[in-house]
Amino acid sequence: MSHFISIPHILGDIKPLDINAATAAAAHLDSLTKPPGSLGKLETLAIKLAGITGVERPSFPHRSVIVMAADHGVCEEGISAFPAEVTPQMVLNFLAGGAAVNVLSRQAGAEVLCVDIGVNAEMNHPDLISRKVRMGTANMAKGPAMSREEAEAALLIGANIVNEAYDRGVRLFVTGEMGIGNTTASAAVLSALIGVSPLESVGRGTGISDEVLRHKALVVERALECNTPNSLDPIDVLSKVGGLEIAGLTGVILAAAARQCPVVIDGFISSAAALLAQRFLPESAVYMIASHTSHEQGHAHLLKELGLDPMLQLDMRLGEGTGGVLALHLIDAACRIMAEMATFESAGISTGGESAESGTNQL
Template sequence: MGDWSLEQVREHIGTIRPLDTAAAQAAAAYLDRLTKPPGSLGKLEALAIQLAGITGEMKPVLTKKSVVVMAGDHGVCEEGVSAFPSEVTPQMVLNFLNGGAAVNVLARQAGADVQCVDIGVAVELTHERLLARNIRRGTANMAKGPAMSREEAVRSVLTGAEIAAELVRQGTQLFVTGEMGIGNTTPSAAILSVLSGRPPAETAGRGTGITDEKLLHKIQVLEQAIQINRPRADDPIDVLAKVGGLEIGGLAGLILGAAAQGRPVVIDGFISSAAAFIATAVNPAVLPYLIASHVSQESGHRLLLQELGLSPMLEMDMRLGEGTGGVLSLHLVDAACRIMQEMATFESAGVSGGAT
């Protein structure tokens, strides 16, 4: 597995089909027959058309939604880039599993399941609801060398894709990306810098709320990591191995795997978007399957969404991660579906002035 090429990774995950243009066009035409001025529901209409294209159904019903929270630790925390210690990662994983985190609360409200995956937590965890897929006990310090081997990076992506396929077999119709990993805004900023060519001074943010002094230090750590590792911008697996995180690789694989299974993916915040950037670099065909939930307060997130060409639905000044922004936006996904299913047409309502 260590020498896998991008092409081999793509082949293993499977073909990502183009969207169903006939279903998308049918949805667009139907929207114009509903009792409203054409296009007046804005992004809800664009979302309804996108969901029709993904599912192949003009009026999609997406009842089973899964939030997949990938958890991993980061050796770069040794450099003091986070306001919280690494011990918080496993503590929060148990909080997710016991239903007490913000993402659990918001997922219950939105009628979504939360699946928590240990893909790279530094300590051993056991829980009946944990998806135990640990590849290594935390990454190495990317400021001193590669975060992981190429083989581990490939395994993280393939693990994510396998989980997507597994959940689809269990009935999942839509995915939301979530993550937990103290220090993970640092590898995310590094991924954005390498794949976009932007300097770390532009891509680094405050993460969990670090001071001005710590932010300058974080930028220096990023510059050092990129200089030492020389990740290749034309090889996203190399970038992931050199500066990434296991949960970022897992989410990239989940995104690719969900798209290969024909399922839409709601992307959460900065870390999830960095994973989406890796996924689109592996296979650009994944892009039409992505739905941007919100733009977070992390400064690099807006840049990442611009790089991906995605327009976020919400701007809530959030910066928690976990999948919280993604789950919050599920109400808008439901709204787009319900507009298609429940709203009257000009003909059925006997209203004059509809499109002819």
């Protein structure tokens, strides 16, 4: 079993999309019994999956939702509607199969891998992947959330969990997370990387009041002022105002790209990790599939910056990977169209000559 031992090692393995496979997929779609391009985003998705995997008609029987769990020291500033104790309690809920992501993953035929990468509690469970870097981050409103070395360690943990799953035959990954306070860290990451003000990046998270929302924006502003993260150095941003689960997910996304596997990006927190991955290597973004637009106001900024068009709009803001898992049904639909739909030739149907509009499929 190979392991990613450094960030440059991972980045060096990320290749451009396979244009030949994508072109072949587009041609196959245009031969199917439908007007070219008439399945819209499903066709675009099918072509992208071919380009990612290098296989004209891929399928994904084994898929993993990687739920990274960690705590945030900034919770002591009173920025969440839920206490920090909920993080370890929810981890046990994931492990018992009782959370929303478990329910939706069962429906989608996906396994849930729950990783303790920084929960501020001693956790023991036979199904828990225990990779704790530290007992939660420090309060970023008073100084760096973690050290640079800790951020790098968390990123490599995420990468190697992908590696281990890949060795078991997993070829499709979904990002998930749990951590009270992580919308605050994600908002700080967003503001640090693209320069939008905390008033634009901060959202209601677990459902805070207007008063707490204003306070949360001030806390993010304070964190940015006291840490001055360098927008050109993603590890600096991660270590100063990020979270351990965000770092872990950044590693998951980069490692999936290095393994030529699609990675489905869930909501706001996952998209903050996705933007960090893109800042490590812009080419990594072509391996990402945006599942949905979260109700968190900063999410649209992240998706625009990533150049990703989400599949769904469901007004969700739960996290855990729930939106990502719902998008698996659309990925399956795109794969089945490619594998099972008849061509005009095989069905003996006239194409109507050259008058049909050409498809508008593109990566």
